[in-house]
Amino acid sequence: MTTVALDLLGGDGAPGVVADAAATLLSNTANTGLRLVLVGPVDVARDQLVARGVDLSRVTLLPATSGVSMDASPLEVVRQDAQREVAETTVVVAARAVRDGIADAWVSVGHTGASVASAVLTLGRITGMQRPALAVVVPALASPVVLLDVGATTTGSVGALEQFAIAGHAFAVAVGVSSPRIGLLTIGSESGKGDELRVETDAHLATSLPARGLNYVGPVEGFDVTRGNRAQVIVTDGFTGNIVLKSIEGAAAWAAHQIGVAYGDSGPARGVIRHAAAGDFAGGLLLGVEGVTVVGHGAGTAAQVIGCVELARRAVEQNLIGNISTAMAELS
Numbered sequence: 001m002t003t004v005a006l007d008l009l010g011g012d013g014a015p016g017v018v019a020d021a022a023a024t025l026l027s028n029t030a031n032t033g034l035r036l037v038l039v040g041p042v043d044v045a046r047d048q049l050v051a052r053g054v055d056l057s058r059v060t061l062l063p064a065t066s067g068v069s070m071d072a073s074p075l076e077v078v079r080q081d082a083q084r085e086v087a088e089t090t091v092v093v094a095a096r097a098v099r100d101g102i103a104d105a106w107v108s109v110g111h112t113g114a115s116v117a118s119a120v121l122t123l124g125r126i127t128g129m130q131r132p133a134l135a136v137v138v139p140a141l142a143s144p145v146v147l148l149d150v151g152a153t154t155t156g157s158v159g160a161l162e163q164f165a166i167a168g169h170a171f172a173v174a175v176g177v178s179s180p181r182i183g184l185l186t187i188g189s190e191s192g193k194g195d196e197l198r199v200e201t202d203a204h205l206a207t208s209l210p211a212r213g214l215n216y217v218g219p220v221e222g223f224d225v226t227r228g229n230r231a232q233v234i235v236t237d238g239f240t241g242n243i244v245l246k247s248i249e250g251a252a253a254w255a256a257h258q259i260g261v262a263y264g265d266s267g268p269a270r271g272v273i274r275h276a277a278a279g280d281f282a283g284g285l286l287l288g289v290e291g292v293t294v295v296g297h298g299a300g301t302a303a304q305v306i307g308c309v310e311l312a313r314r315a316v317e318q319n320l321i322g323n324i325s326t327a328m329a330e331l332s
Contacts, residue, residue, distance in 0.1 A: 001033050002313045003060075005094040005103035008040030008048075009067035010110025012299050015040060018109070019048035021305035026058055034313065037103045039064050039094045060102070064093040067110050070298070074113035082121045091115050095122035098291040105292035105312035107283070109305055115295045116152050116286060123291040126321070128328035130160045132288035134238070134295060135171050136245060137281045137311075140228025146172045146180070147225055149238035150245045150284055156237030161201045162208055166331065167287040167324045168233040169214055174318035175281060175311075182209060183220030183231030185240065193219055197237070212330075222247075282307025285315055287324060292316055 006022060008015045022038060025031050037060040038045045045061050065088045068077050081092045094106040095118045108115045112134075120132060135148035146168045149156075165182050172180040184202050186194035191202055202219055209216035217231050224230045225244060236244070282304040283296035292315045296308040315321070 001035060002105070002316050003035040003037060003103045004309050004312050005037040005039055005062070005097040005106040006305075006309070007067070007090040007094050007106070007108035007110055007115075008038050008045050009064070009090045010108040010115075010298070011296070011305075013301075014067070014110070015044055015048050017300070017302050018305055019045075019052060020302035021309070022049065022059070023052035023054050024302060025306055025309060026054055034058075034309075035060070036309075037062055037094075037097055039090045039097065039106075040067075041065060062093055062097060062102070064088060064090040066090070068114035070111055072111070072114070074111055075117045078114050078117040078121060082118070089114070089118075091118040092122060095119055095291070095293070098293075099123055104316045105294065107294045107296065107305070107308045107312050109283070109296035109298055109300045109308065111298070112151060112284075112295050115293065119286050119289045119291065119293040123289045123293070126288055126290055126325050126328055128331060129163055129167075129288040129324075130157070132286050133160075133164045133167065134241075134284035135168055135287050136284045137175055138225055138228075138245075138248065140226050142227060142229035143232050144172075144175065144177060145225055145228045145231070146175070146177070146233045147241060147245065148233075148235060148287065149241050151238045151242035152286060152288075154237070154239040156197055156201075156239075158197070158201045158204050161197075161235050161237070162205060163288070163328065163331070164235045165205060165209060165216070165233065166212070166214070166327050168235060170320060170323045170327060171285060171287060171315075172233050174320045174323070175314060177232045179215065180232035181215045181217045181230070182233045182235065183217050183224060185222070185225070185234050185236035185244070186219045187221065189219050189221060189230075191218060281311040281314070283311055285311060285320075290321065290325075292321060 133149035
């Protein structure tokens with residue numbers, strides 16, 4: 001049995017989109033081993049679920065009075081709430097559910113900064129991990145590609161990028177990529193290309209990763225993220241990774257529009273958007289904290305929320321946090 005806590009107030013379509021996702025998940029006979037914890041105003045949660053015919057025996061309702069607005073200072077809001085004995089925000093209550101053993105994982109499609117801050121402050125970093133990284137699974141052509149960091153932090157260092165590579169490898173294995181190849185995102189496939197950080201990191205990874213039995217293929221370029229044939233784990237800093245991810249989303253929207261115009265049929269176009277947004281998994285998994293945390297897109301659909309839950313469940317079932325902890329202990 002896997003229990004996942006869901007932030008009821010996260011995202012542009014909350015609470016309805018989250019409730020739709022919960023209802024769909026619990027009505028699926030393949031999900032008999034799944035329990036949900038809905039975090040938010042209890043009356044609202046109950047009304048939303050009852051209206052959708054959800055069996056409340058498979059749902060725990062945890063009270064929280066508010067989400068974190070997109071114009072708020074996430075670190076300040078979360079830090080203040082984390083100091084309260086009884087937290088008020090959904091992201092802190094959901095993270096505490098994992099910390100306290102009520103849930104195995106938590107998911108929010110709300111404020112990314114608030115979710116990251118809550119996970120770090122509430123769950124703590126894995127011992128030896130310099131900083132967390134948000135990792136996403138890009139549905140590339142040849143093979144899924146794990147891209148990290150896509151925005152947990154905006155700066156990078158050689159040591160942090162090495163840790164991202166190791167954690168990303170464990171993540172790729174957990175989502176079914178066997179013997180993943182690791183690449184460093186830069187502006188050319190030849191060694192020596194890029195800024196000082198990229199050049200130094202490439203030289204370091206070229207010796208450190210093979211010494212750990214990992215397959216490092218060297219520098220890769222932006223188009224490798226969606227091709228998937230050169231590397232299945234692509235490492236970068238969060239500033240660059242976020243720009244790449246948003247560029248992929250924009251390119252998919254452009255392609256979908258062109259398909260709709262060319263064929264006069266929006267159905268295939270919607271399929272392009274859905275696949276680009278989620279593939280088999282949606283959301284970003286926060287690697288480097290002591291608990292499974294998945295952060296989804298604020299404008300996500302119920303299908304994308306479901307994809308986030310599936311990603312969280314896979315991480316729990318594959319003991320991803322334990323595997324990363326072991327790898328970090330060996331690194332130190």
